[in-house]
Amino acid sequence: MQRFMNPTPDQWKDLTQRGSASYASLEPLAKEVFDDVAKNGDQALMNYTEKFDKVKLEDFSVSAEEIEVARSLVPEELKLAIQKAKENIYRFHIAQKTKEVKVETQIGVNCWQKKLPIEKVGLYIPGGSAPLFSTILMLAIPAQVAGCSEVVLCSPPNAYGKIPDVILYTANLCGVDKIFKVGGMQAIAGMTLGTVTLPKVDKLFGPGNQYVTVAKQLATQYQVSIDMPAGPSELMVVADASADEAFVASDLLSQAEHGPDSQVLLVTTDIKIIDQVDAEVEKQITTLERQDTARKALDNSKIIYFDSETEALAFTNFYGAEHLIVCLENENDFVNQIKHAGSVFIGNYTPESAGDYASGTNHTLPTNGYVRQYSGVNLDSFLKAITYQKITAQGLLDLGPVIEEMASAEGLQAHKNAVSIRLKKLSNE
Amino acid sequence: MQRFMNPTPDQWKDLTQRGSASYASLEPLAKEVFDDVAKNGDQALMNYTEKFDKVKLEDFSVSAEEIEVARSLVPEELKLAIQKAKENIYRFHIAQKTKEVKVETQIGVNCWQKKLPIEKVGLYIPGGSAPLFSTILMLAIPAQVAGCSEVVLCSPPNAYGKIPDVILYTANLCGVDKIFKVGGMQAIAGMTLGTVTLPKVDKLFGPGNQYVTVAKQLATQYQVSIDMPAGPSELMVVADASADEAFVASDLLSQAEHGPDSQVLLVTTDIKIIDQVDAEVEKQITTLERQDTARKALDNSKIIYFDSETEALAFTNFYGAEHLIVCLENENDFVNQIKHAGSVFIGNYTPESAGDYASGTNHTLPTNGYVRQYSGVNLDSFLKAITYQKITAQGLLDLGPVIEEMASAEGLQAHKNAVSIRLKKLSNE
Numbered sequence: 001m002q003r004f005m006n007p008t009p010d011q012w013k014d015l016t017q018r019g020s021a022s023y024a025s026l027e028p029l030a031k032e033v034f035d036d037v038a039k040n041g042d043q044a045l046m047n048y049t050e051k052f053d054k055v056k057l058e059d060f061s062v063s064a065e066e067i068e069v070a071r072s073l074v075p076e077e078l079k080l081a082i083q084k085a086k087e088n089i090y091r092f093h094i095a096q097k098t099k100e101v102k103v104e105t106q107i108g109v110n111c112w113q114k115k116l117p118i119e120k121v122g123l124y125i126p127g128g129s130a131p132l133f134s135t136i137l138m139l140a141i142p143a144q145v146a147g148c149s150e151v152v153l154c155s156p157p158n159a160y161g162k163i164p165d166v167i168l169y170t171a172n173l174c175g176v177d178k179i180f181k182v183g184g185m186q187a188i189a190g191m192t193l194g195t196v197t198l199p200k201v202d203k204l205f206g207p208g209n210q211y212v213t214v215a216k217q218l219a220t221q222y223q224v225s226i227d228m229p230a231g232p233s234e235l236m237v238v239a240d241a242s243a244d245e246a247f248v249a250s251d252l253l254s255q256a257e258h259g260p261d262s263q264v265l266l267v268t269t270d271i272k273i274i275d276q277v278d279a280e281v282e283k284q285i286t287t288l289e290r291q292d293t294a295r296k297a298l299d300n301s302k303i304i305y306f307d308s309e310t311e312a313l314a315f316t317n318f319y320g321a322e323h324l325i326v327c328l329e330n331e332n333d334f335v336n337q338i339k340h341a342g343s344v345f346i347g348n349y350t351p352e353s354a355g356d357y358a359s360g361t362n363h364t365l366p367t368n369g370y371v372r373q374y375s376g377v378n379l380d381s382f383l384k385a386i387t388y389q390k391i392t393a394q395g396l397l398d399l400g401p402v403i404e405e406m407a408s409a410e411g412l413q414a415h416k417n418a419v420s421i422r423l424k425k426l427s428n429e
Numbered sequence: 430m431q432r433f434m435n436p437t438p439d440q441w442k443d444l445t446q447r448g449s450a451s452y453a454s455l456e457p458l459a460k461e462v463f464d465d466v467a468k469n470g471d472q473a474l475m476n477y478t479e480k481f482d483k484v485k486l487e488d489f490s491v492s493a494e495e496i497e498v499a500r501s502l503v504p505e506e507l508k509l510a511i512q513k514a515k516e517n518i519y520r521f522h523i524a525q526k527t528k529e530v531k532v533e534t535q536i537g538v539n540c541w542q543k544k545l546p547i548e549k550v551g552l553y554i555p556g557g558s559a560p561l562f563s564t565i566l567m568l569a570i571p572a573q574v575a576g577c578s579e580v581v582l583c584s585p586p587n588a589y590g591k592i593p594d595v596i597l598y599t600a601n602l603c604g605v606d607k608i609f610k611v612g613g614m615q616a617i618a619g620m621t622l623g624t625v626t627l628p629k630v631d632k633l634f635g636p637g638n639q640y641v642t643v644a645k646q647l648a649t650q651y652q653v654s655i656d657m658p659a660g661p662s663e664l665m666v667v668a669d670a671s672a673d674e675a676f677v678a679s680d681l682l683s684q685a686e687h688g689p690d691s692q693v694l695l696v697t698t699d700i701k702i703i704d705q706v707d708a709e710v711e712k713q714i715t716t717l718e719r720q721d722t723a724r725k726a727l728d729n730s731k732i733i734y735f736d737s738e739t740e741a742l743a744f745t746n747f748y749g750a751e752h753l754i755v756c757l758e759n760e761n762d763f764v765n766q767i768k769h770a771g772s773v774f775i776g777n778y779t780p781e782s783a784g785d786y787a788s789g790t791n792h793t794l795p796t797n798g799y800v801r802q803y804s805g806v807n808l809d810s811f812l813k814a815i816t817y818q819k820i821t822a823q824g825l826l827d828l829g830p831v832i833e834e835m836a837s838a839e840g841l842q843a844h845k846n847a848v849s850i851r852l853k854k855l856s857n858e
Contacts, residue, residue: 077834078834078835078838080831080834081830081831081834081835081838082835084828084831085831085835087534087535088534088535088538088540088828091532091534092530092532092534092540092542095530095531095532096530096542098527101521101524101525102524103520103521103524103789105516105517105520105521105788105789106516106517109517109783109788109789111517111521111788111789111790113521113525113790113807116768118801118802119768119801129840130838130839130840130841131838131839132839133835133838133839134835134839166838202801202802203802220658223797223798223799223801224802225799225802225803229649244854246850246854247847247850247851247854250843250846250847250850250851251847253843253846253847254841254843254844254846254847256843257841257842257843257844258841284843284846284850287842287846288842288843288846289840289842290841290842290843294843335817338815339545339548341815342815342816343815343816343817343818344815344816344817344818345817345818345819346817346818346819347819347820348851349820349821349822349824349825349851349855350818350819350820350825351825351832351847351848351851352844352847353832353836353844353845353847353848354538354818354820354825354828354832354848355816355818356832356836356844357831357832357835357836357844358828358831358832358835359534359538359540359818359820359828360532360534360538360540360818361540361542361816361817361818362816368652369652370652370654371813371815372547372548372631372652372813373547373631373632373653373654373813374654374813375812375813375814375815376814376815376816378542378814378816380809380814384800384801384802384803384804385804385805385807385809386767386770386771386772386773386800386804386805387771387772387773387784387790387791387805387807388764388772388773388774388775389772389773389774389775389779389783389784389788389789389790390774390775390776390779391776391778391779391783391788392778393778395778396778396779396783399513399517399783399787399788401510402509402510402513402514402786402787403510403780403782403783403785403786403787405506405507405509405510406507406510406511406514406562406563406786406787407782407785407786409507409510409559409560409562409595410559410560410561410562410563411558411559411718412559412683412686412687412719413686413716413717413718413719414679414682414683414685414686414713414717414719414723415683415686415781415782415785415786416782417679417682417683417713417716417717418676418679418680418682418683418780418781418782419780419782419783421675421676421679421713422676422679422777422778422780425673425675425676426778
């Protein structure tokens with residue numbers, strides 16, 4: 001890992017540069033896929049599956065029978081772990097429910113706000129080397145708590161035309177209504193446009209490679225919204241002498257194994273820990289199956305030393321990490337001054353893995369500096385707020401002249417008339 | 430207004446078709462403006478102002494002196510109306526504050542969620558025939574309640590190089606930090622990229638014409654988020670015999686005067702009201718200054734009759750109106766079953782104008798069917814949620830094996846190791 005000692009603020013921008021993948025080149029392909037799916041529906045989906053996933057399917061809906069079989073094949077130990085994680089995630093997300101906001105802003109003017117579920121949501125779960133069932137927990141549980149009436153899941157089939165058992169088991173456990181064996185751009189196009197088999201959804205959630213990311217961006221032009229812009233995963237660890245160097249190294253590696261474009265930063269106010277962490281990384285990395293990937297990520301990773309915790313904090317807020325681990329003597333002061341982060345992990349016994357899987361917080365978080373303006377997925381991601389108002393005759397008599405004055409000043413006479421005509425009637429009564 | 434009697438659901442899609450403006454043709458221009466502003470900064474902004482707004486400015490920052498002068502020139506009556514509206518809007522938005530969510534999901538596993546302000550927000554207020562100061566109330570008040578640290582406002586100058594007094598007065602009253610005389614695509618590009626004079630913001634809010642809309646869409650590719658996708662304004666009125674036909678007509682006209690592309694729908698279960706409303710519209714429209722605009726909008730407007738309220742409700746939810754006025758005997762039942770709407774106005778004395786200006790609710794609402802997945806602007810639009818967790822040694826001893834099991838099943842060994850290394854240390858202690 002590269003080392004930087006007390007970099008000055010004018011150097012911070014370069015130090016925190018993220019890989020700026022531009023996917024503009026994939027847009028034409030995405031448009032082609034959307035057009036094809038709009039025109040040929042299910043047949044287009046199955047053609048793409050044959051082309052990209054190398055498997056020909058007669059039917060890409062997952063049957064109740066397949067789910068039953070999957071349930072019987074998932075090891076008991078793993079089922080229990082998933083159920084425990086589900087409990088914690090459920091507890092944390094149901095606690096996010098808010099009450100109806102009801103205010104009589106002045107006598108007779110009653111305003112309220114109510115949150116209602118987004119009806120139809122689509123979850124995308126990537127395929128690839130390992131089944132990412134944890135993401136189903138993170139998306140389907142809040143969807144269920146929110147009360148979404150239709151939760152659809154798409155995931156690409158493997159060469160045998162199957163979706164991994166643990167994906168089917170977890171989806172079924174978390175109330176997913178319909179599961180489809182379709183992946184990539186075509187899955188996003190299908191859920192956006194709807195086909196005979198695949199329902200059209202209102203909002204799309206979930207991670208994916210650059211193809212899926214571009215397709216999700218395109219989907220926003222077709223009356224669908226998405227969870228957030230996607231980018232490579234990031235971890236910043238802020239540590240002082242109170243941190244355990246072996247733990248810090250293990251956290252850095254857990255981020256590095258995600259992919260060669262993972263962002264890993266260690267910020268420290270303790271000069272001694274730098275060599276210690278480096279040595280521990282070297283020691284631990286040799287045991288990893290994904291050692292090559294981790295090494296590539298670490299080549300771009302940085303250790304940044306600051307004399308003062310004030311500078312370290314400023315740098316932390318400047319970067320705005322998706323995941324931020326804080327292992328400091330003085331953790332409370334530091335944490336209370338964090339302005340920009342996706343999810344914060346505090347102390348020596350809070351590895352990022354806990355939040356990735358089972359503590360209860362959501363692991364779908366903004367990357368690439370988007371923590372400045374986006375929240376991670378939470379209960380509200382599956383809800384929308386509607387406002388209501390009811391004004392009594394007395395309320396309108398009191399407030400009406402204010403509205404008339406303002407509408408008139410904006411040159412909107414009919415807006416004013418809608419009040420005047422009512423006030424006139426009331427004054428005649 | 431066109432009339433439709435008991436249309437069947439297969440006809441609803443056509444009946445509720447919105448004007449589908451595609452702005453793809455304006456994208457190249459927007460890109461050109463962004464590139465120019467990126468390269469030439471303030472000078473580019475002033476060049477565009479000269480070109481489009483026909484005024485050459487030496488300095489496009491509004492000075493404290495200009496604000497002072499504006500304050501002295503706004504009529505006292507209007508000031509009082511604006512202050513009253515501000516009070517109500519403040520009351521309704523501060524009531525939306527939520528408490529920190531704190532849950533011990535299992536012993537020793539503490540998770541919490543805290544909302545923090547988005548630091549820098551940019552408000553765009555269009556120019557044009559009338560000064561839309563009400564939108565400043567709707568955006569700057571929640572920004573202030575949220576605690577945004579920098580609120581920037583851009584609005585185009587008139588031919589004399591001025592922004593209307595009431596805009597300056599309202600912005601200053603609502604805590605806007607900096608006001609700039611710059612409009613159109615160049616204002617959006619400036620707030621997105623930042624120049625020497627104009628601060629770069631994190632999130633953009635506010636309405637605008639098709640140029641501004643396209644520029645806002647483009648801005649999302651430059652680390653900025655936006656309030657919501659924009660489209661022409663809409664009103665649906667649902668009325669039965671309990672409604673006052675003159676009031677209904679005035680509401681329809683208040684929507685119709687917005688622009689020729691405004692959407693106006695009357696849904697009714699009372700056959701007699703159809704002719705009555707039509708007659709009232711004809712009577713009231715003749716007095717309007719914006720009669721021509723209103724007539725164009727009404728040409729595309731529809732009155733839809735249903736025998737049953739159940740059908741009327743289904744149609745209402747199918748459409749998903751930005752503004753929905755409900756004047757029904759049986760209002761509570763109906764309102765409780767509304768699933769999709771931006772803002773709902775209930776009863777004969779609750780005109781849409783009330784919410785547009787002064788009752789307290791926000792008037793920045795999703796259009797074009799986006800009520801299915803978007804909320805109107807509210808306090809949360811200016812906040813982002815961060816999650817935190819702290820796990821005790823005992824907490825990790827209990828939860829650790831669950832994380833290990835799941836990480837292992839996902840093939841993420843380093844994620845597992847981050848837990849194992851801690852559990853090992855704890856078991857050695």
